[in-house]
Amino acid sequence: EAQVTQNPRYLITVTGKKLTVTCSQNMNHEYMSWYRQDPGLGLRQIYYSMNVEVTDKGDVPEGYKVSRKEKRNFPLILESPSPNQTSLYFCASSLGADQPQHFGDGTRLSIL
Amino acid sequence: GEDVEQSLFLSVREGDSSVINCTYTDSSSTYLYWYKQEPGAGLQLLTYIFSNMDMKQDQRLTVLLNKKDKHLSLRIADTQTGDSAIYFCAESILTGGGNKLTFGTGTQLKVEL
Numbered sequence: 042e043a044q045v046t047q048n049p050r051y052l053i054t055v056t057g058k059k060l061t062v063t064c065s066q067n068m069n070h071e072y073m074s075w076y077r078q079d080p081g082l083g084l085r086q087i088y089y090s091m092n093v094e095v096t097d098k099g100d101v102p103e104g105y106k107v108s109r110k111e112k113r114n115f116p117l118i119l120e121s122p123s124p125n126q127t128s129l130y131f132c133a134s135s136l137g138a139d140q141p142q143h144f145g146d147g148t149r150l151s152i153l
Numbered sequence: 154g155e156d157v158e159q160s161l162f163l164s165v166r167e168g169d170s171s172v173i174n175c176t177y178t179d180s181s182s183t184y185l186y187w188y189k190q191e192p193g194a195g196l197q198l199l200t201y202i203f204s205n206m207d208m209k210q211d212q213r214l215t216v217l218l219n220k221k222d223k224h225l226s227l228r229i230a231d232t233q234t235g236d237s238a239i240y241f242c243a244e245s246i247l248t249g250g251g252n253k254l255t256f257g258t259g260t261q262l263k264v265e266l
Contacts, residue, residue, distance in 0.1 A: 045195075074254075083157070083241065083256040084196075099253075131195060139183060139247050142254060144196040 043068045045145035047132050053151040054122060062117045062148050064132030072135045073115040074099070074142065075107065077128040084131065090115055091138055122152045157244050159257035166265050171229040173260045175242030178223060184245040185218060187227045190259070191238045199227070199240075229262075237264045 045066045054060055066073065074089040076099075086099030090109040104126055106118040115134075119126060129149050133142040156178045165171045177185070182204050188196040202209045202216045202225075209216045215228040229236055239259040246253050 076256075081258055083258040084243075084254075085256075086254065133196075139245070141184070141186060141198050141201055143198060144188070146195040147193075 045132055045134050045143055047145040047148045049148060050146065051149050053153065055153050056123055057121050060119050060122060062130060064115045064145060065113050066134040067113065068134065070134035070136050072138050074133045075117045076131045076133065077101065078131060079128050124152050126150065127152045157242055157255050157257040159242055159260045162261045164263045164265060165232050167232060167234060169232055171232045171262055173227045173240050173262065175225040175257055176223055177244045179244060179246055180223065181246055182244045183247045185225050186243040186245065187216065188241040188243060189238045190241065196241065232264050234264045237262055
């Protein structure tokens with residue numbers, strides 16, 4: 042089944058403790074992206090990747106890092122999480138940069 | 154800059170049609186999308202329309218695009234309780250960095266018996 046898989050689905054952690062949210066897609070998609078969803082703000086793009094080893098900042102990249110060493114994986118790294126990064130995070134992928142994006146089921150992060 | 158606006162809430166009775174509206178500001182959109190989000194789930198791509206089209210129909214879903222007014226709508230015919238969800242409109246603009254999606258804040262659709 043074609044899908045975008047995120048892990049973990051839920052995480053509660055403390056300020057400053059590094060964490061990684063993994064994202065994997067099995068559709069051989071070139072384009073991958075991370076979003077955060079906050080009440081009243083819709084979804085905002087954090088980072089995106091056009092292909093392996095090609096990443097760039099979205100609208101709200103501060104406090105986040107990403108890497109794209111393999112086509113299927115696009116992890117989101119919070120080196121020193123802070124409470125304002127408490128949010129619902131979505132990974133998405135698409136065949137190409139101008140194709141519809143398919144979303145994972147989301148990761149709810151709570152930073153205390 | 155890009156801005157996509159939607160009303161926050163819509164309530165309809167089962168069997169009626171629902172119309173969810175969206176306005177956007179960037180006239181260089183390539184695609185416009187409708188996504189559905191059920192509680193605790195990710196975003197499911199419902200349908201999309203290319204910017205040079207006026208209308209697209211897909212079973213119970215009809216998308217209308219008015220480029221002059223920068224207005225997009227999603228009509229759901231014979232709305233069912235399973236259609237209760239949040240619906241996001243998204244505008245896609247192809248930039249040098251790829252496909253930039255700007256989302257609206259979402260419209261919560263509640264279907265009552």
